[in-house]
Amino acid sequence: MTTTAPDVRSPAGILRMGNAFCDAKALLTAVELDLFGALHTGPATEEEIRGRLGLHGRGLSDFLHLLTALGLLAKQDGWFRNTAAADQYLVRDQPTYIGGFLLRSNRNLYPAWGRLSDALRTGAKQSGGDFADVTSNPVLLRQFIGMMDALTQQLGPSLIEAFAWPGYRSVLDVGGCRGNLVGQLVQAHPHLAGHVFDLPPMKPFFDEHMARSGQSATVTFHGGDFFECALPPAEVVMLGHVLHDWDTEQRGYLVRKAFDAISPGGALLVYDRMLDDGPNAVENLVISLDMLLVTDGGSEYPAQEIHAHARAAGFRSSTEQPLGDYDTLVVCHKD
Numbered sequence: 001m002t003t004t005a006p007d008v009r010s011p012a013g014i015l016r017m018g019n020a021f022c023d024a025k026a027l028l029t030a031v032e033l034d035l036f037g038a039l040h041t042g043p044a045t046e047e048e049i050r051g052r053l054g055l056h057g058r059g060l061s062d063f064l065h066l067l068t069a070l071g072l073l074a075k076q077d078g079w080f081r082n083t084a085a086a087d088q089y090l091v092r093d094q095p096t097y098i099g100g101f102l103l104r105s106n107r108n109l110y111p112a113w114g115r116l117s118d119a120l121r122t123g124a125k126q127s128g129g130d131f132a133d134v135t136s137n138p139v140l141l142r143q144f145i146g147m148m149d150a151l152t153q154q155l156g157p158s159l160i161e162a163f164a165w166p167g168y169r170s171v172l173d174v175g176g177c178r179g180n181l182v183g184q185l186v187q188a189h190p191h192l193a194g195h196v197f198d199l200p201p202m203k204p205f206f207d208e209h210m211a212r213s214g215q216s217a218t219v220t221f222h223g224g225d226f227f228e229c230a231l232p233p234a235e236v237v238m239l240g241h242v243l244h245d246w247d248t249e250q251r252g253y254l255v256r257k258a259f260d261a262i263s264p265g266g267a268l269l270v271y272d273r274m275l276d277d278g279p280n281a282v283e284n285l286v287i288s289l290d291m292l293l294v295t296d297g298g299s300e301y302p303a304q305e306i307h308a309h310a311r312a313a314g315f316r317s318s319t320e321q322p323l324g325d326y327d328t329l330v331v332c333h334k335d
């Protein structure tokens with residue numbers, strides 16, 4: 001997938017880019033109001049939508065027409081309906097729902113981006129506390145999990161394809177959240193023993209998720225802090241969207257820790273929105289700035305950094321390949 005950069009060669013183009021946050025906020029608000037859920041059962045008039053969502057009515061016509069112009073709704077004979085993509089990806093409780101990411105963007109990233117200049121002046125994050133604050137609040141934690149599930153739901157099929165899983169018997173997903181990714185891997189390759197290592201408050205969410213997917217017997221949860229505890233052994237260890245939360249030194253530490261947990265002949269898989277000069281530069285630089293705004297030292301990083309950490313840790317070799325639309329996968333092999 002390529003990112004089309006806005007045309008900024010004219011004043012109108014520059015102003016359009018300056019207002020692009022309005023398009024984004026219209027989408028985030030529609031997800032917050034669950035507009036797409038309200039239209040999932042069928043088309044509705046503006047008045048019906050007003051009633052269903054409990055809205056005032058002022059501005060609603062413009063809001064619905066903006067979403068129509070943006071391609072998220074369609075309008076015919078005075079009736080609004082979801083477009084196919086909105087109906088597939090933005091209706092809550094659908095397995096393909098990606099709104100968990102957008103809900104957290106709306107509540108967390110959107111206000112934080114409003115303080116980007118403060119972050120650039122001070123180097124300090126502008127949102128929330130650390131993971132402990134998120135994990136100690138079940139409401140925040142559920143939102144965060146929804147965001148992670150939205151990402152791993154998209155990435156799972158690519159990761160299943162990208163690696164020679166039949167050659168390995170166990171996989172440990174470090175920072176694997178409630179196991180949404182390992183669950184997909186074990187479903188595709190039932191010979192794998194699946195393990196998740198994450199902070200202890202994730203356990204009830206893991207149990208709930210595995211019970212729902214019928215995988216309680218095949219995927220095991222290990223609770224702990226990866227800066228404090230040894231990792232359980234496995235043939236394959238994954239660090240996905242984890243290293244970008246930390247600074248370079250901490251990333252090197254976690255790669256070494258993974259090395260120690262991997263059995264001889266095993267592999268480390270690292271994926272993140274790594275930085276390069278390719279067509280994904282805009283998308284991944286935006287995520288890197290997200291990390292500036294919500295973590296103490298995190299950022300995206302070039303794949304070269306992981307190759308260097310892997311060499312220093314003792315891995316025999318490492319290779320990189322694109323993963324999904326925006327991620328890069330680095331695979332490090334241990335003798």
Ligand SMILES: C[S@@+](CC[C@H](N)C(=O)[O-])C[C@H]1O[C@@H](n2cnc3c(N)ncnc32)[C@H](O)[C@@H]1O
Pocket residue numbers: 131148151152174175176177178181197198199202224225226227239240241242245
């Ligand atoms: C950004 S999420 C990544 C989730 C998932 N791997 C993915 O690909 O989207 C980072 C994960 O690391 C976990 N985590 C953060 N700090 C941790 C720590 N000190 N020890 C163990 N897990 C931690 C979080 O709870 C969260 O599930």
